[in-house]
Amino acid sequence: MKIKIGAGILVFFALMALLGPLLIGADPAATSDDGLQGPSAAHWLGTTQTGQDILTQIVYGARISMGVGLLSAVIATVFAVLVGLVGGYFGGAVDETLSVLTNIFLVLPALPLIIVLAGYLPQRGVASVAVVIAVTGWAWGARVLRAQTLSVRRRDFVQAARAGGEGPFRIVFFEILPVLLPVIATSFLATVVGAILAEAGLSFLGLADLSTVSWGSMLYFAQNGQALLIGAWWWFIPPGLCIALIGTGLALVNFGIDEIANPRLRTIKVRKARA
Amino acid sequence: MIVLEGRNLTKHFTAARGPRGRFGKRPPVRAVEDVSIALRAGTVSALVGESGCGKSTVARLLAQVCPATSGEVLLRGEPVRAHRGAAFRDYRRQVQLIFQDPFASLNPFHRVRYHLARPLRIHGHVRSDAHEQELIAELLERVSLTPVEQFMDKLPHELSGGQRQRVAIARALAVRPVALIADEPVSMLDVSIRLGVLRLLEKLADESGLALLYITHDIASARYFAEDITVMYAGRLIESGPSEALTQEARHPYTRLLLDSAPDPDRVTPPEATRHGEPPSLIDPPGGCRFHPRCPVALPVCSGEAPGRTELGEGRWTHCWQAESALTP
Amino acid sequence: AGCSSGGSGGSGGTAGSAPPLVIHAVDAGTFQEDFNPYHLEGVNFGTSGMIHETLMYFNKLKPGEITPWLALKHEWSDKGKSVTFTLRQGVKWTDGQPFTADDVAFTFQMLKDHPQLNRNALEIEGAKALAPDKVRVDFKNTSYAKLFNIAGNSPIVPKHLWEKQQDPATFTNPKPVGTGPYKLSKFSAQLYEMEKNPSYWQPGKPEVPVLRFPAYTANALQTALQQGEVDWAGAFVPDIEKIYVQGKPEQNKFYFPPEGVVALLPNLTHPILSKPEVRQAISLAVDRDKIVKVAERGYTKVAHPTGVPMPGGEAYVPPEYQAAAYKVDLAKAKELLKGVDPAKLKFTLLVPSPFTDWVNAAQLIREDLAKVGITVETRGVAFQDWVSKVGKGNFDLSIRATASGPTPYFQLRSMLHGSLFKPVGEAATGNYQRWKDAETDRLIDEYAATEDEAEQQRATQGLGKIMVEKLPTLPLFYSPSWSQFRTNKYTGWPSEQDPYAMPSPYTSPDAAVVLLHLKPAAK
Amino acid sequence: MSFLARRLGFYLLTAWAAITLNFLIPRLMPGDPVELLVARMKGNVDPAAIDAMRRAFGISDASVWQQYLDYLGNLAQGELGRSITFFPTEVSTVIADSLPWTVGLVGVATLISYVVGTSLGVLAAWKRGTWMDGVLPAATFMHAVPYFWVALALVFVFGVTLQWFPVSRAYGLDVMPGLTGEFAGSVVYHAALPAVTIVIASMADRILGMRNVMVTTLGEDYVVMAEAKGLTSRRVMWAYAARNAILPNITSFALSLGFVVGGSVLTEIVFSYPGIGSMLLKGVENEDFPLMQGIFLVISLAVLVANFLADLAYVVLDPRTRQESE
Amino acid sequence: MNVLEIRDLGVDYLSGSGVVHAVTDVSLDLRRGEILGLAGESGSGKSTLANAVARLLRPPAAITSGSVVYRRQDGSSLDLLALKREELRKFRWKELAVVFQSAMNSLNPVSPVGAQIDDVLRIHAPAMSRKERTERSVELLQRVGISADRRRSYPHELSGGMRQRAAIAIALALNPEIIIMDEPTTALDVVVQRDILHEIRALREEYGFAVVFITHDLSLLMEISDRIAIMYAGRVVETGTARGLHKAPRHPYTLGLLRSFPRLHGPREELLGIPGTPPDLRSLPPGCAFHPRCRLAVAECSSVLPVLTPGADGAVACLLNGGSGAGEEES
């Protein structure tokens, strides 16, 4: 159920990001003379101060926001998987080093670090922002994966594979990795949420590329244009809501996966005992 | 013929967690101390002991899954030295393990076919895909998972515990080993289906001339399925002998306690009620004979020095200061 | 206190009856206790002008209008390498010590000794008190053109206190003593207050007894403006009607006079952009009216093609171009571009992301240029990145504001002077588009070499001609000087009709001049 | 106390890593603060002045190694250099002025969020299948809402529209800081909205985390047994289930602190709260190396200290770590 | 002299993939002071039955039918399934206590064992002073062989056997009439198990409580219990005295179980085992659920559901052994 709702939300946004621009077609940055219009038939979600259509911006922004989220989550997850699995499986000095590294990145406050890093970025393109976010976002996944690897490594099937003569590479990537897929999936999805939030935060602070339209940069412009003070709620509500919804969707899918792994977590309908 | 032999195997684990002693070093867990054991072709030997006494560690040492602290393992009389490379792979091919928990010993992600195909490939037993198919079918047949086609493409969770254990056995057989170590292969299975698996193992030892080590805490099943039994206590061997003789006429007080404690509805008089205390810690095991704190007949010497092996003839031996004297019933 | 005339008859407070004036000059979350007028960034607003005064006052809104202040007059000698000031008598520091030529000499000597304080880049040789009311400052080179920097932008500090400081560069002057109309009375991280200097040399002034400077960040200020907490501010307000005016234009006033010009910079080292016809075409295609209306919300005006602020700068504009104005002409633009390979008409337009109005302007420029077949990719980058890229010449097109001064010459010099030319890769401090032209340099040098106003104006007109005809850079609109002021407490603010000083509270010493003009509003 | 000793060692190592990272980042990244300052002055600066400023800002040409040693030496004396933004104020002064606000705000808000979130999580698990399940979708949504958006919404509703709360700064303009009731009241009043923002945005994680652990704990035999013992529901819920469920949550709470601090940076910026977050942004905007470094360092160290405190709490609460065995 | 009467009890788990009939139509009596053994394969519903009786079932489990009546010595009785929350709370532990399979998991890991006894006393015997409670805790712990100074130990500081003893001590705290023991010794090794079994027997002699002893180790049950009930696929298929069952099992399943245990002494008798695997409780085979694995099954077995029919020394539900069918095929 949760997975269905969550996946529904995600599919909706994915379609919006992929097909939306084709349907809407317009340039999200295109200005017009009717600035600061509330929602109307012409502009479903109203316009910004410079007359940009907010719906168009939301649709295009989905690409950037989700793109950054996915890209940095992919980078972070690949890194997390490598660090977590390698450290967890091989143990010893490799593991000690990797886990200290992981823990360091885990306790260092991510957003300030992102801000500082982004502050120095020469080129604040989508990719570099994604990389910066990934740099600070891999540690949690690596930690979880390491812990899981440690426990999976002890599982008999790994021992059996070793006794059967499998090499370490194959054990890590063919025996352990598949078993950890649900964990990797949850950690990936959580990283996506984190990355989308981080990108929004960065854009909101004006530390990302503001000439590309993303939900975060929309909020930045809304804030700069004092959308709140002039009561232009249609300007700042949709982007924030989209971020929150997509995060909710991802979280729902995540919780759904958790519940499959741990059925106790499900919400249950209590039936009266003995009818 | 002795196929696989462990000589004076000792294993100390440094615990990953737990208290540190002085200088920040953690005291080792003395899991296995001075264990020598031999497996013969076509024979089932049993290793019996209570939980935590080090049985699995012995199994792992023999299978060379983890290195021994001291002592050596001999395969057909040749000491095993290699720990990597082709020589070691060859060792892996000859000695195989079967694990206690059939639910954990198969990767839930891979199909039966994969589980059997991998060892076949790694050890170069296949010539072609068709040949592989043939070999897998043959293996499944040997462990009585028929009809073969039906089982080949199943995932572990689609199998019952007994069936999984059979797959695990088939996988071990796939590399064509000469020795098979079964670490509590049935203790996780329901009583009603244990027999089937044990019979299968017995049959394999019999027909293929495998040397089989049957590790268990159920001494009664060892009596039924093994030719000889070795009893272990707190990391040390204490007694060994042909199974019938050992179970009917134990020579070591611990073995007798074990036999007395085992539930047996046929028992006429229930054993006397005395508290025996708990098995000792392996971090700081009792000095001398490790059983002495619980031993009903302990002498002062028992706490001072570990008893050596006393040969009792007919393949029997024991580690007890009173092996010959007081104990003979 | 107590000598204020009229005003609202509030309850008999000790500090006089006129209400305090709440001022917001620069965005700040908190204040640091720094009142060193020569500090660039950390210094609190009001230090120069209200506390430390300059020798003269230059009204940028009326180029050429100079008011004697601490100095009564000046005299150049040695071909502009030396200037002698005659000082006002009877001026006292707020600690009671008299203000003398020693203080002035000390101040300029300090600038010489501590170059990091010499933010006007004065080439001082030395300074000498000739008499209690006479001081001479010597320069390495002819410095006629720098009179504004010398007399109008160098606040005088008290020698008797400052000479005790080991390092005036890090001295934060927490208890400032000045000659100005106000003195510091309260300081906390969120708010500081100044009260009137009772013994100020302009008798009866100022009439505003207390100035309050609360710390507002850019965002908080908007709310404060809306809620009427601030009386005088200088801020960009996205929607001034809704946020500030709120239907009371007679009370909630604003005045945004031009201060320098914002121009579209074509990188002249770019093979295509170095062609005058391409720049001409770009200029013809850009709809500056729309930019002003949409991106700048109509707060400013389209620049005069010479870049000279108008009205006010008439004397500095060549007569034939007095009435010149930009007109969009797409057909002509296309015509001009005929000879250029359309595939090469592709540029990136670099803008600093935080300047949202420029980001919007860039977007409009992109739309306009697309109409004549020029493809522009706008790229918003971090402020510091933009600074470094533009400084080093690593851009195709960019938007940048130019420095302003008391006459248009300052602006044109920094835009065009060959001495500021730096090869691509080296950080420039002006002339970012990299203009190199002998005629331009000659005119600029001519201006600097004379004290004669008419000659100076002629030189500047020459520069204006170059601007219109050769398009070294494309002026877009004047950068507005922001000022919002309410007339419910005080009146007498500058206006288009009476531009006696820059109205923005962040311009010093103009803000002090404004304060000296204010009178309590009649109830 | 080997557990604590080990953790302490780890934190020291992490602190060192943070310090070094802090040193490296600005040096690995391009950019020059003086150039920026010059840009701000619209070019009215003498090249000689630029060099002098550069020296004043401690930008030297010494070897990186030498710079690192100098940096460590200065740090040891508590010297973080001078801020460029607030030149010539010392970075340590800027931080000392702003840190208390952040610590107060984030500390109190986090405490509230932890207590309320944990309690709600416990209840949500305990009352599964009742209306309490409604908390979950709400928490799931809040879990994904950006801090600054919550802040903006609160500003809009309670600050701008209803005008119930001030929406900027840390205390009223008319009160002077001091140990007065008026000042304290003003501080609390001004902290209300930012604190609520942090509470709202960070509470969801606590609710969801606690609920999940709690649900798992409720299935444990000892909880079933506690119920079988006929204990009151409250006692079972708190003394048996929640008491155990809190343990794994302490670690995740400690680790999430960094996230909360990050969120509070954004919150501070929206509310113009004079804390360290606003300063950080200011530092970044002005490419103020010393200030950024100092603030990042202080935040990191604060999070490390908080983590260590959480470890201490863990040791106190879990007898298994308190004892010297596993 | 029954202390507990279970009648036609049914429990279902409402899982996503179908309803699991974990306990179906179970009727059982527990006599005062006896040890009733409950045996059966894994998943046969033993724990579910015990939890139903103790009212410890949680969703998705639901009691679908039947009654559980508790009879006091004074003749009054209590319908356990109808108890309200507060009544239930009062009934619990005073009259019925539970010892779980793994004491490591059933003791609160963050509370000393003494405090866990104290907890019970404080709620159920509010009249006792703190000192009295402490004395009682010490007494109970000593009674099960734990020295008084261990009162302050946390569960993880005790060995497996001691934990199990502590759990038993907690169960004894209020002198209950019934103690349900769900596999209390499975996690222990045989020597320790033996000691604990002795302890249980001795305590039973002393306090006179009745025990429901659950295990799948039939040979163990034969030794310790007075009567035994065998469960298969959620139903009780045979009951009888331990001796009787050992000598003459009547249900083929009981026989199969008995002949699955290798014997330690005497001649090596052939082990039978039971072929096949336990059924899926979501879709039981029609008729006797055991028939697909039964060596003796006849055609009828696959259509007629046998009911538990009392015999000389217990009851059996098998068509072959004096049992009778419940009529035609059931769904």
Ligand SMILES: Nc1ncnc2c1ncn2[C@@H]1O[C@H](COP(=O)(O)OP(=O)(O)OP(=O)(O)O)[C@@H](O)[C@H]1O
């Ligand atoms: N990797 C390890 N690190 C530290 N100690 C270990 C490790 N593996 C086993 N031990 C310890 O060694 C001792 C023997 O363990 P082993 O698993 O060999 O016992 P076992 O007889 O197989 O027990 P069981 O019947 O429970 O399987 C135990 O005390 C165990 O805690």
Ligand SMILES: Nc1ncnc2c1ncn2[C@@H]1O[C@H](COP(=O)(O)OP(=O)(O)OP(=O)(O)O)[C@@H](O)[C@H]1O
């Ligand atoms: N929460 C649950 N949801 C669904 N089915 C359940 C649940 N708990 C138990 N069952 C099912 O109910 C049946 C009876 O379980 P129960 O635990 O009573 O068996 P048991 O006889 O105690 O087994 P064991 O010997 O393994 O303890 C089993 O088939 C089990 O799969």
Ligand SMILES: [Mg+2]
């Ligand atoms: Mg083992």
Ligand SMILES: [Mg+2]
């Ligand atoms: Mg059970």
